[in-house]
Amino acid sequence: MNIRRLSLNIATLISSLLLVSSFVGCTKSAVKTDSDKLKVTVSINPLKEFAEAIGKDKIDVNVMVPEGMEPHDFEPKSKDLVELNKSSIFVYNGFGMEEWLDKVEDTIEDKNKIQLIDSSKGIEQIKTDGKVDPHIWLSLKNAEIQSLNIKEALVKADSKNKDFYEKNYKEFTDKLEKLYQDNKTKFSELKTKDFVTGHEAFGYLCRDFGLKQMSVEDVFAEGEITPQKLKDLVDFCRANNIKTIFSEQLASPKVSQTLANEVGAKIQTIYTIESKEDNKDYYESMKDNLDKIYNSLK
Ligand SMILES: [Zn+2]
Known part of the structure; x- marks a missing residue:
């Protein structure tokens, strides 16, 4: 097939797709109004x-x-x-x-x-x-x-x-x-209270249950990690025998993975709920977070 005809076919395909999607768009907004x-x-x-x-x-x-x-x-x-x-x-x-x-x-x-x-x-x-x-x-x-x-x-x-x-x-x-x-009771019985996350988003959760977070990225999910910060985190994980590093989809999972490899910990997903993840609702995401944090500390 010559190239010219191929690109013509693609153009036709694209324009018919556009037509379909704009039609769907119209129907939707009409229902909304x-x-x-x-x-x-x-x-x-x-x-x-x-x-x-x-x-x-x-x-x-x-x-x-x-x-x-x-x-x-x-x-x-x-x-x-x-x-x-x-x-x-x-x-x-x-x-x-x-x-x-x-x-x-x-x-x-x-x-x-x-x-x-x-x-x-x-x-x-x-x-x-x-x-x-x-x-x-x-x-x-x-x-x-x-x-x-x-x-x-x-x-x-x-x-x-x-x-x-x-x-x-x-x-x-x-x-x-x-x-x-339920979780207040469970967490109050734990001796270990520290956990490590990717993005420093869990301060209020910590306040609810008397826990402490250490994290790779700051509160606003900003800042390249420096070698010194990574070293501090590694030292912290070793000193506190951290076996789980929590990682969020939207923060920096690569650094979390590096940290986990370095200290021999496993990575687990934690939800910031800043976006909908794994099709879980708010309650399910929070329950999942709390169960995972609890299991990593007990
Ligand atoms: Zn955030």
């Missing part, structure tokens, strides 16, 4: 999980940071701002997770129409190296507070479904509280 669901925009995945646990089929949640993206690197695009302006509620994490928040707030056309909800309201902050740690959702106790803030916003925006939201909120937070209490 017809819906009378409360439209909620959230910045990051854990807030989507909390909102959906409470709002279920009465709300339509749009997440700004796309799945699989490291949220510390995110910058909103104009399409995100268009979506946001169609929403009744915008929930952000707070504590500096959204470095772009001020810029986005400035683009809100009707500030009376959109409730801006700071999910961190009422949470006691942790500072690491002078910076506020934004990973509040990795604490079950904080997740309960964030859920409360979201529930109140839903009730305010859609009071006719108040009982529905209250009931779902209670069910969800009862489940989180039970997981918290």
Whole structure:
């Protein structure tokens, strides 16, 4: 077959694919416009999980940071701002997770129409190296507070479904509280309290259970690891007999692997829930994290 004809065929194929995908796109957005669901925009995945646990089929949640993206690197695009302006509620994490928040707030056309909800309201902050740690959702106790803030916003925006939201909120937070209490007992009986992670995201989880994290990357998943830092980590692992190194999909798994090889530890996945992973919901991811940390320490 000559090259010219081949490229022509490819061009035809591509344009027919484009046609199909734009057709699918239209159908989808038409369905959305017809819906009378409360439209909620959230910045990051854990807030989507909390909102959906409470709002279920009465709300339509749009997440700004796309799945699989490291949220510390995110910058909103104009399409995100268009979506946001169609929403009744915008929930952000707070504590500096959204470095772009001020810029986005400035683009809100009707500030009376959109409730801006700071999910961190009422949470006691942790500072690491002078910076506020934004990973509040990795604490079950904080997740309960964030859920409360979201529930109140839903009730305010859609009071006719108040009982529905209250009931779902209670069910969800009862489940989180039970997981918290079960683990509180388990962890209090452990002698070893230190574990090693890839990205320093677990400060609030540590606070819940009296644990301590050491990590390869800092709170904002930034900074190349220096030979000195790697040496410190190796020394720490040896001194504390660390047998498991936790690694996150979006942080630096290579360095974690190097560290694990160096000290003869195994690598295990831990979820920051910054993005949805392994198709697990918030509760399942947290349960998995806590089980793995517990098993590595006992
Ligand atoms: Zn993070």
